[in-house]
Amino acid sequence: MTLHAELRVTRGTFTLELDLTIEAGEVVALLGPNGAGKTTALRALAGLDAGGRVRHNGSTWDGLPAERRPIGVVFQDYLLFAHMTALDNVAFGPRARGVRKADANVVAAQRLEQVGLAGFAKAKPRTLSGGQAQRVALARALATDPELLLLDEPLAALDASTRLRVRSELARHLRDYPGHTLLVTHDPLDAMVLADRLVILEHGRVVQQGTPKDVVRQPRTDYVANLVGLNFYRGLADDTTIRLDDGGTLTVAEPATGPVHVVFPPTAVSLFPDKPSGSPRNTWPATVAGIEQHAHTTRVELDGSPAVVADITTATVADLRLQPGTTLWVSLKATEIHTYPAG
């Protein structure tokens, strides 16, 4: 079942024109800089502002206010009701939709358990940590079994260390959720870890969309290139060795086990005409597939095992006499590679 949305919002000189389709079970990330219209799009989809035409499963949501749309929203700062316990917060949605109090409490307790907060039912939001509050917000949004789950910068309010853990938890919950998910974020890493497809928005228009891999490999604008300037892979870790799903192995500094995401910036990649020797680096041969000139650097797309994107200086391009088809050696320091548990 596909959800189709046509979002048309005009505010002053700003216009949002966004057509979205989201499959059941799919997570779409709406990625873009501040002021691109991401939050406007989310509010229109939610019915909090006018301009969101949505078709889903033979029905249209046009003109329906938020309270009549089958949605769940996780807000950036969660907006948990401060005077209610965590359980009452989660039970609020079912109660508002007419479920009896006892039944709503059962549903809410289950949802809290799913996010690992069974022991926090009686806790007031202000006593919860940022990560816990985020999980209560997710449980609350999912408690009504919404068709469409909207996440507005769900990790932005967390500090770096919490963020890592909450991100992989969120990825797991999103995989289990059968409905349609739209994630609004300005963080490319969140988008790549959590989403199946990226929709990149600039000045109220879609500038590019595709799988995280496609977008990283072929950014269509400078903005996108900078935004998603990351090499991104999925793989299986065994201590400091990671076997990548799409071929190739990498040696990393921090040991890990099981499925992981692997991320490193294109600037961490060095290119050499011959196999470099004598350093504990990841090296592998690769062929230049594309060269793209940006303002201060040149982005080189390389086929190999794994395929990789490198940002190098214009001088290096000249030194190496790079052109499509050139064969080179790729080198990458283990300490430049970040790995995250995949779930």
Next chain:
Amino acid sequence: MTKPPAVLLLPALAGVAFLLVPLAGLLVRAPWADLPRQLLSAEVGEALRLSLITASLATIVCLLLGVPLAWLLARGDLPGRGILRALITVPLVLPPVVGGVALLLVLGRRGLVGQYLDEWFGVTLPFTTTGVVLAEAFVAMPFLVISVEGALRAADPRFEEAAATLGASRWLTFRRVTLPSVMPGVVAGTVLCWARALGEFGATITFAGNFPGRTTTMPLAVYLALETDPDAAIVLSIVLLLVSIAVLAGLRDRWISGPT
């Protein structure tokens, strides 16, 4: 802290004295020996009981009408909201006696509305206990509305949006989300409103008259007693003073410790 200049310090101290010496005088002149008998006398008891009942009823009227009105002013999307707010706060600055005259003109037996109340329902409001309640509510309601409206404006409306995305109707959202979050403002407004109703004099004596047992509330009793029995007037005044201090104590978190 720097030493304040004398040109500010002296008037400030004079101001403190000006505000506090009369209250101290009340305590100094109080007939302490006679106090228990006075307090338990029929007149004082009657006036006190009437005051507490009418002020409480007036406060309930203010809550029922004032909280929705405050919501409308803070959240409603109606044109001319600024003018409406200004009109509603008129009773705040209007001399209460003018309010009393206005009530009399509208709700009196020959009044614009009062004549029909009398004709159709046989209801007369002036010079009755109900009239006291109306006069007090008229004067006190702006206090409640202003206080609740301020709290509503300070409350983040995005919580109401969050409730809407969870399927809550606007009424449910108001009851379960908005109202609890502005409860401190509602409580403060209620206490202020009640205190104002309790001290009401001008509108009450104009609209409801001064009939012991029916419309003679504490402030009216003080005024009446001053002519005949000054000691009783002092005792009644002390009771009102104690009530005022209790109200202040109840609001200390909001007012004495300053904005939080």
